[in-house]
Amino acid sequence: MKWILRVGFLCLLTISLIRVKEELLKKDIFNIKTVNINSISKSLNDDVLPLKNEILGKNIYDIDIDFLKKMLKNDIRIKNIQVTKEGLNQIDISIEEREVAYYAQIRNELYLVDKDGIIFGKLNEQKLRDLPILNVKNISELNDYVKIFSKIEDISLKDMISQVYTQNKHCISLILTDGTVIKTDLMVTREKYSVGETLYLDLIKNKKIEYLDLRFKDFIIKCSGDKDEKK
Numbered sequence: 001m002k003w004i005l006r007v008g009f010l011c012l013l014t015i016s017l018i019r020v021k022e023e024l025l026k027k028d029i030f031n032i033k034t035v036n037i038n039s040i041s042k043s044l045n046d047d048v049l050p051l052k053n054e055i056l057g058k059n060i061y062d063i064d065i066d067f068l069k070k071m072l073k074n075d076i077r078i079k080n081i082q083v084t085k086e087g088l089n090q091i092d093i094s095i096e097e098r099e100v101a102y103y104a105q106i107r108n109e110l111y112l113v114d115k116d117g118i119i120f121g122k123l124n125e126q127k128l129r130d131l132p133i134l135n136v137k138n139i140s141e142l143n144d145y146v147k148i149f150s151k152i153e154d155i156s157l158k159d160m161i162s163q164v165y166t167q168n169k170h171c172i173s174l175i176l177t178d179g180t181v182i183k184t185d186l187m188v189t190r191e192k193y194s195v196g197e198t199l200y201l202d203l204i205k206n207k208k209i210e211y212l213d214l215r216f217k218d219f220i221i222k223c224s225g226d227k228d229e230k231k
Contacts, residue, residue, distance in 0.1 A: 029088055029089065030059050030060050030061060030088055030089060031057055031058065031059055031060070031089055032055055032056055032057060032058055032059075032060050032063070032089050032090065032091055033056070033089045033090065034089065034090040034091070035052045035055050035056060035090075035091045035092075035093065036086075036090065036091070036092045036093065037052065037093045037095065038093070038094050038095060040095050040097055041077075041097060041125075041126065043077075043121075043125050043126075044075070044077050044078070044095070044097060047075065048072070048093075048095075051071075051072070052093075055068075055091060060085055060088065060089055060090075060091070063085070063091065065083050065084070065085065068083050069081055069082075069083050072093070072095070076098075076118070076119075076120045076121075077097055077098055077120050077121060078095055078096070078097060078098070079096045079097060079098045079114070080095075080096040081093070081094065081095050081096065082094040098112075098114040098118060098120045099114055099115070100112040100113065100114065100121075100126060100129065100131065101113060101114055101115040101131065101149075102115075102131055102132050102133070102134050102145070102149075103123060103131055103132070103133045103134065104119060104133075104134045104136045104142060105133055105134065105135050105136065106136050106137075109122065109123075110122070110123035110133070111123065112125065112126060113134065113142070115146070115149070116146065117142050117143055117145075117146035119142075132149075132161045132162060132163065132164055133162065133163045133164070134163075134164045134165075135163065135164065135165035135166070137166070141166050144166070144172065144186060145164050145172070147186060148164075148172065148174075148184060148186070148188075151188070151189070151190045151193055152190070152193045152197075155193060155194055155197050156197065157182075157193060157196075157197040157200075160176045160177055160178075161174050161175065161176060161177075161182075162175050162176065162177045163175040167183075170185060170215075171183050171184075171185060171215070172184050172185055172186075178204070180200065180204070180209045180210070180211065180212065181210065181211040181212070182196070182200075182211070182212050182214065183211055183212070183213040183214065183215060183220075184214045184215060185215050187215070188214045188215060192214050193214065195219075196212060196214050196219065199212070199219060199221075200212055203221065203223070206226060207223045207225070207226060208223060208224045208225050208226070209221065209222070209223055209224070210222040210223065210224045
């Protein structure tokens with residue numbers, strides 16, 4: 001009999017504690033009063049703002065953090081995101097946006113592309129910058145360009161490139177700001193790009209270079225005269 005009374009008492013106590021907890025968690029003190037979002041671009045902030053307003057006033061324990069992260073991550077402009085509950089009534093959202101590294105020209109439109117080759121917006125969505133334009137006919141070409149840029153990211157040649165296009169299946173052309181064409185393919189190594197850059201910088205002091213071909217064992221260079229030579 002005592003055993004039954006003890007079990008009954010524990011059950012009543014448990015039910016009472018659950019009810020007290022439920023009532024406590026419903027109190028206004030747990031309603032979200034602040035949603036902090038780090039500094040992000042205006043266009044993205046405008047799209048995130050409705051979600052922020054929707055969260056405000058809701059009970060913090062009703063917010064599914066994983067679902068919120070997944071929903072925000074659906075925006076292609078967002079690379080990484082962290083969402084945390086702080087204190088009794090605050091949500092902190094930290095967003096890492098994709099950074100434009102190139103512009104991709106697809107037909108008659110220019111798009112924003114990050115260093116991983118992800119297209120995440122149109123040209124008019126961000127302030128215009130001095131970045132290479134990749135002439136893209138398909139995703140395979142875009143991936144090839146990204147592989148080439150990954151080999152030259154640590155040398156100054158990368159900053160000299162104004163345009164990139166595929167001449168044919170054996171040749172990708174890098175157009176430098178002075179009009180010089182660097183002919184390459186996916187087999188060209190980091191080391192050859194580095195040596196080719198040194199050769200180009202030395203020749204350009206006195207010569208007008210039409211193109212520099214890196215695809216073969218030996219460098220192939222075509223000059224169009226001396227730099228000071230009048231046409």
